[in-house]
Amino acid sequence: MLKIYSSSELTPQLRARLLQRSSSEDREALAIVQAILDEIAAEGLVALKRISERLDGVAPDPFLVTPEEFEEAELALSSEIKQAFQTAYQNIKSFHAFQRKMLEDQKTTVCTSTLGYMYRPVERVAVYVPGGKAFYPSSVLMGVVPARIAGVSHITLLTPPGRDGKIHPAVLYCARLAGANAVLKAGGAHGVAAAYHGLLTPPAELIIGPGNRYVTAAKNLLASTGRVRIDQPAGPSEVIVIADNTARPAFVAADLLSQAEHGEDSPCILLTDSLVLAERVSEEIAKGLDERPERRSMKETSIREHSYAVVFETLDEAIAFSNDYGPEHLEIATEKPERDLEKITAAGSVFLGHYAPVALGDYFSGTNHILPTGGAARMFSGVGVDTFMKRITYQYPTRESLRKALEPIRIMSKVEGLDQEHGHSVEVRFEGEKDRSPSQG
Amino acid sequence: MLKIYSSSELTPQLRARLLQRSSSEDREALAIVQAILDEIAAEGLVALKRISERLDGVAPDPFLVTPEEFEEAELALSSEIKQAFQTAYQNIKSFHAFQRKMLEDQKTTVCTSTLGYMYRPVERVAVYVPGGKAFYPSSVLMGVVPARIAGVSHITLLTPPGRDGKIHPAVLYCARLAGANAVLKAGGAHGVAAAYHGLLTPPAELIIGPGNRYVTAAKNLLASTGRVRIDQPAGPSEVIVIADNTARPAFVAADLLSQAEHGEDSPCILLTDSLVLAERVSEEIAKGLDERPERRSMKETSIREHSYAVVFETLDEAIAFSNDYGPEHLEIATEKPERDLEKITAAGSVFLGHYAPVALGDYFSGTNHILPTGGAARMFSGVGVDTFMKRITYQYPTRESLRKALEPIRIMSKVEGLDQEHGHSVEVRFEGEKDRSPSQG
Numbered sequence: 001m002l003k004i005y006s007s008s009e010l011t012p013q014l015r016a017r018l019l020q021r022s023s024s025e026d027r028e029a030l031a032i033v034q035a036i037l038d039e040i041a042a043e044g045l046v047a048l049k050r051i052s053e054r055l056d057g058v059a060p061d062p063f064l065v066t067p068e069e070f071e072e073a074e075l076a077l078s079s080e081i082k083q084a085f086q087t088a089y090q091n092i093k094s095f096h097a098f099q100r101k102m103l104e105d106q107k108t109t110v111c112t113s114t115l116g117y118m119y120r121p122v123e124r125v126a127v128y129v130p131g132g133k134a135f136y137p138s139s140v141l142m143g144v145v146p147a148r149i150a151g152v153s154h155i156t157l158l159t160p161p162g163r164d165g166k167i168h169p170a171v172l173y174c175a176r177l178a179g180a181n182a183v184l185k186a187g188g189a190h191g192v193a194a195a196y197h198g199l200l201t202p203p204a205e206l207i208i209g210p211g212n213r214y215v216t217a218a219k220n221l222l223a224s225t226g227r228v229r230i231d232q233p234a235g236p237s238e239v240i241v242i243a244d245n246t247a248r249p250a251f252v253a254a255d256l257l258s259q260a261e262h263g264e265d266s267p268c269i270l271l272t273d274s275l276v277l278a279e280r281v282s283e284e285i286a287k288g289l290d291e292r293p294e295r296r297s298m299k300e301t302s303i304r305e306h307s308y309a310v311v312f313e314t315l316d317e318a319i320a321f322s323n324d325y326g327p328e329h330l331e332i333a334t335e336k337p338e339r340d341l342e343k344i345t346a347a348g349s350v351f352l353g354h355y356a357p358v359a360l361g362d363y364f365s366g367t368n369h370i371l372p373t374g375g376a377a378r379m380f381s382g383v384g385v386d387t388f389m390k391r392i393t394y395q396y397p398t399r400e401s402l403r404k405a406l407e408p409i410r411i412m413s414k415v416e417g418l419d420q421e422h423g424h425s426v427e428v429r430f431e432g433e434k435d436r437s438p439s440q441g
Numbered sequence: 442m443l444k445i446y447s448s449s450e451l452t453p454q455l456r457a458r459l460l461q462r463s464s465s466e467d468r469e470a471l472a473i474v475q476a477i478l479d480e481i482a483a484e485g486l487v488a489l490k491r492i493s494e495r496l497d498g499v500a501p502d503p504f505l506v507t508p509e510e511f512e513e514a515e516l517a518l519s520s521e522i523k524q525a526f527q528t529a530y531q532n533i534k535s536f537h538a539f540q541r542k543m544l545e546d547q548k549t550t551v552c553t554s555t556l557g558y559m560y561r562p563v564e565r566v567a568v569y570v571p572g573g574k575a576f577y578p579s580s581v582l583m584g585v586v587p588a589r590i591a592g593v594s595h596i597t598l599l600t601p602p603g604r605d606g607k608i609h610p611a612v613l614y615c616a617r618l619a620g621a622n623a624v625l626k627a628g629g630a631h632g633v634a635a636a637y638h639g640l641l642t643p644p645a646e647l648i649i650g651p652g653n654r655y656v657t658a659a660k661n662l663l664a665s666t667g668r669v670r671i672d673q674p675a676g677p678s679e680v681i682v683i684a685d686n687t688a689r690p691a692f693v694a695a696d697l698l699s700q701a702e703h704g705e706d707s708p709c710i711l712l713t714d715s716l717v718l719a720e721r722v723s724e725e726i727a728k729g730l731d732e733r734p735e736r737r738s739m740k741e742t743s744i745r746e747h748s749y750a751v752v753f754e755t756l757d758e759a760i761a762f763s764n765d766y767g768p769e770h771l772e773i774a775t776e777k778p779e780r781d782l783e784k785i786t787a788a789g790s791v792f793l794g795h796y797a798p799v800a801l802g803d804y805f806s807g808t809n810h811i812l813p814t815g816g817a818a819r820m821f822s823g824v825g826v827d828t829f830m831k832r833i834t835y836q837y838p839t840r841e842s843l844r845k846a847l848e849p850i851r852i853m854s855k856v857e858g859l860d861q862e863h864g865h866s867v868e869v870r871f872e873g874e875k876d877r878s879p880s881q882g
Contacts (some may be wrong), residue, residue: 037674081856084849096554098549108539109859115536120786122820136857170856207821214480217665224471224661226674229820233667238625254866261862294861341835345561350835355843360836363853364846366551366563366835379563379646379670381832391822393808395801396780402796405805412804415611417521417575420735421702425695425798 001287002256002282002303003271006205018308019325021235021267027218033189035268036214037221040193048199051190056132060165063200065183070176073169082173087366089141089152089177095366101384113193113397119389121151122229124202126195127180128209129171131159131187137362139169142370142383143209144178150165150388155180157203158194158209160187186315196222198291209370210234210381217232231383235374236265236306239358240347242340243281245274247333247354253284255331260302261295268302269327270309272319279310308375319343326378327431328371329358358421402429442698443711443723448753449639461747462676462708462815463544469757470658474548474630476661477655481634489640492631494659495636497573501606503640506624511617512707514610515562523614528790529805530582530618535808537587552840554847560830562592562668565643567636569650570612572600572628578611579804583642583811583824584650585619591829596621597642601648628652630659637663649824650811651675676815677706677747680799681768683781684722686715688795693718694725696772701743703734706720706752709743710768711750712759745843754823767819769812770799787819843870 005014039047049059072080107116109438116196125142129136147155157180161167167185177181182201183349186194192215194359207219208231219230239259241252255285256268272278285303289296312318319340322330334340337352349361361367370383381387397405406426413422447453480488491499515523548557568584570577581598588596596779598621602608608626616624623642627635633656648660649672660671680700682693687879697709713719726744730737753759758779767787775781780795785791789812790802802808811824822828838846847867854863 003597005572008741026665049478081852085854088850088853091551096551098547099558102545102547103629104543106539106543109534110532110539113806115539115807117540117825118782123786134858136530138853138857168856205560220661220665223664224467224658225814226676229817232670233665250865250869254862254869257868258757258862261859288865289589292861292865299862338837341559342778344833345564346831347833350833352835352837355771355840355870356715357839357843357870359850359854359863359866360838360846363502363840363850365554365836365842366556367836374667376670377831377833379831384558384744384834384836385833386832387829389828390818390820391786391825392785392788392791393816393823393825394793395806395808396779396793397797397799397801397806399796401806402798402801405801409530409800409804411522412529412579413800415609416577416579418702420733421695421699421729421740422731422800422803424729425699428691428695429796429798433634437831 001277002278002284003279004309005308005310007310008315010310018310026213026217029213030221033214033217033221036189037193037218040190040197042258044197044303045199048190050085052060052186055188055190056160057163058161058165058418060161060185061070063185064245065167065172070172070373073172076169077173081170085137085141085170085174085177088375089145090139091364091366092141092145093149096149096385100149101200103386103389113368113369113395113400113401115395117393121389123153124205125152125154125388126158126204126207128192128207128211128215129157130211131160131171132162135168135171136390137168137174138369139209140171140174141178142368144175144180145385146368146385148179150385152388154202157196158186158206159183160191161185168298169170182428187215189214192218192222196228206226206230206388208387231370232372232376236267237262238267238327238373239329239331240269240271240322240325241331241333242271242315243333244272244315244335245277246335247277249277249280249284250356251354252281252333253288256281256303256307257288257299258328258357258359260298260299260307264298264300264301268307269311271321272309273312273315273318275311278311281309308348315340316343318350322347326372326375328377329361331356331358346373348377348382378409402426406430442727442750443719445719445723446749446751447749448758452752460752466656467658469660470654474655474658474662474780477630478659480636481631481638485638486640489627489631489635493627496631497601498604499602499606501602501626502628506608506613506626509660509846511613514613516609518614522611526578526582526611526615530586530615531580532805533582533586534809535825537590540575541590544827544830553842554836556836558832558834559696560832562594562737562830563647565646566593566829567599567645567648568594569599569648569656570598570600571652572608572612573603576609576686578610578615579810580608580650581612581621582619583809585616585621586857587809587826588823588829589620591826593829595643597636599627599632600624601632602626611730616739619836628656630655633663637669645669647829648673649828672811673813673817673821674827677707677708678703679768679814680770680772681710681712681763681766682772683712683756683763684718684774685713685756685776686718687776688718691724692716692795693722693774694729694796697722697744697748698729698740699772699800701740705739705742706747707743709748712753712762713750714753714756714759716752718751721753722750756781760841763788766823767816769814769818770802772797772799774877789818789823800817843867846872858859
């Protein structure tokens with residue numbers, strides 16, 4: 001069922017192919033989206049209505065979710081569903097509050113001057129959550145909770161409505177629970193543009209959250225102006241499981257199929273030092289597809305076209321492969337997972353041990369599930385409290401430390417051709433200093 | 442000399458105009474650069490040579506700086522110049538090493554599971570430093586030092602050569618001092634593309650540093666693929682000085698003119714609660730332009746077209762204006778600068794007190810000078826050690842904590858239509874558990 005490679009077969013070419021994911025500039029989407037952005041920039045709300053009707057089949061009136069709709073959503077949900085999301089919310093809040101506490105303002109002394117930095121929240125944020133056909137209330141929590149903990153002043157949740165102009169009650173429930181300030185019923189490029197221009201909410205300075213190719217293109221085009229920050233582009237969800245012979249084939253197979261449930265282009269990869277395990281996982285996948293037939297063709301395509309196992313001589317080789325891959329999700333189902341974790345240099349979120357299915361982090365444990373995909377984990381972090389903050393550096397030099405800097409600054413600024421004013425701005429502070437020194441020294 | 446507004450004149454429209462900076466999508470540059478990127482992608486080194494000849498007037502052979510060139514550079518510089526950059530290097534290293542120490546790996550317990558995160562360096566980085574006509578060895582230190590301290594494996598310095606195919610000796614000296622692994626003599630969009638595709642150095646996963654509009658366009662286009670991370674677009678350098686009547690007009694004027702020395706589009710802004718100060722600063726600027734005539738027309742244009750003072754009733758109003766502006770550089774030349782700092786919510790780098798000219802941070806104090814411009818400080822941090830790292834999250838759940846998650850995950854994944862496999866991946870771990878439990882529990 002699962003294609004199994006031996007590490008001895010891995011030529012550099014094959015290795016490169018296995019590491020590669022499909023992703024490229026989407027020029028078609030960029031062109032389509034540019035036109036939408038231009039319409040919204042020129043005509044504002046009028047264009048938003050027109051484009052919503054054209055693309056979503058509805059222009060909600062009003063676009064912003066009303067207090068009554070929030071009430072209705074709460075009534076529409078069973079207490080069991082509400083309880084489940086509440087518990088998840090508490091865990092997500094706990095972990096992100098811990099992250100916030102660790103982002104402390106700091107200062108030190110360099111060359112007798114005080115140098116420091118402080119973290120401050122971004123003020124106006126939009127969190128994009130896909131919608132329309134499927135609903136992701138868990139993603140609402142993952143985007144809004146850390147923003148709220150960071151201290152963001154205004155959080156707009158951006159999500160496309162159904163054809164009836166409504167948003168799924170669990171999405172609204174989670175939006176209120178997590179503390180979104182507004183829910184804007186608009187998705188796609190037009191929704192992103194509406195948030196950016198502040199048509200109905202304060203203009204967003206940071207737009208995060210995965211969306212389709214048009215959402216991605218809109219974020220990229222707006223980011224290129226330097227007036228808004230975005231997170232990294234989102235691609236198909238993916239998992240690597242690094243497992244040794246202490247792993248249970250049925251567990252590993254379940255976790256791979258769980259990833260395949262996300263879409264037919266999801267890579268589900270097993271890296272192991274045990275051929276027996278790889279073979280048994282493959283059997284369990286076949287069994288699982290028979291026993292749990294929902295979305296079967298999607299799961300089969302994902303396993304057949306995008307997934308594989310590699311059997312290495314050692315676990316360290318498996319880890320090295322995984323680091324080159326930079327998986328969004330990484331399970332380490334080995335005898336000593338904490339030891340192996342130390343060797344990980346790139347991954348979005350890591351799941352340690354035999355009781356750590358990715359589903360736990362998708363929904364419940366408290367870690368974030370908005371993560372870099374397609375190898376972006378090699379250079380990007382997943383969403384966290386720091387996503388919603390910036391670091392402001394400062395310095396409080398003493399007079400003496402500035403005096404020591406005088407000569408070096410004169411020399412260095414001269415090399416750069418900036419000596420006249422840069423040099424002078426230091427010198428002027430030591431001219432005729434005795435009779436006119438300000439109080440601070 | 443300096444246009445002085447009273448806060449009572451500030452209509453919302455005028456306020457908005459004063460806060461605004463010129464920046465927009467540069468579609469013309471994007472189109473030109475797309476063609477260059479396509480050429481490099483298709484033809485590699487051949488295209489790099491051709492485009493270098495066309496745009497830089499030279500195709501250096503070799504493109505990578507040789508050990509001999511580094512030696513020559515060292516010999517070409519006076520010991521005084523080398524000493525100045527070395528001292529600056531030590532300060533920059535001290536402050537960034539302090540930053541690194543504060544980015545500690547952390548873990549906590551949520552719902553009986555261990556949840557944590559760890560910081561790991563990006564492996565392959567390119568640092569862009571503008572060149573050709575002017576030289577910025579200080580920017581080499583600012584880009585390379587934090588990357589080295591973060592633990593980046595390979596740092597390529599990317600800078601355009603002069604028409605003679607050479608790089609300024611101070612740039613090469615600083616590159617070696619800071620620990621760049623390679624210096625690639627290519628700038629512009631073609632240089633960025635060469636670093637991205639790894640034509641002569643390991644392919645860059647992160648490209649930082651300011652450049653002209655073509656560099657910015659190249660970074661934006663490549664970033665949109667999700668395969669490389671970039672920093673924010675760079676615009677004209679800018680300063681706000683918040684000053685009260687304890688400030689010396691001559692110091693403030695010198696600092697404003699020092700900013701104007703960067704370019705004729707640099708905003709130099711004074712915010713104060715003292716009309717007397719504003720008037721005297723204006724006089725000192727006029728005096729300074731007479732006394733220090735180099736680059737006079739550039740400085741005058743910057744002061745006349747892009748600069749102003751606003752006199753507010755209170756310092757708090759001045760601070761609020763500055764926070765809305767989000768200045769790249771912010772000087773707080775007031776009686777109690779540390780108290781005022783607490784109210785700052787957006788700025789790249791802050792300079793406190795009467796002995797804190799921006800030039801100190803440009804060159805010497807140890808803080809970074811690669812900073813967000815054009816209002817981007819409202820959502821971006823300047824370059825720091827964290828720029829070159831990513832945060833990897835992990836979790837090590839106990840069996841018991843997974844059991845508690847079983848029912849909520851079943852419920853939540855059902856709402857999202859992902860219950861079959863996501864639910865099963867948890868359930869399978871509790872099937873027939875007595876006779877086949879793995880060792881880890």
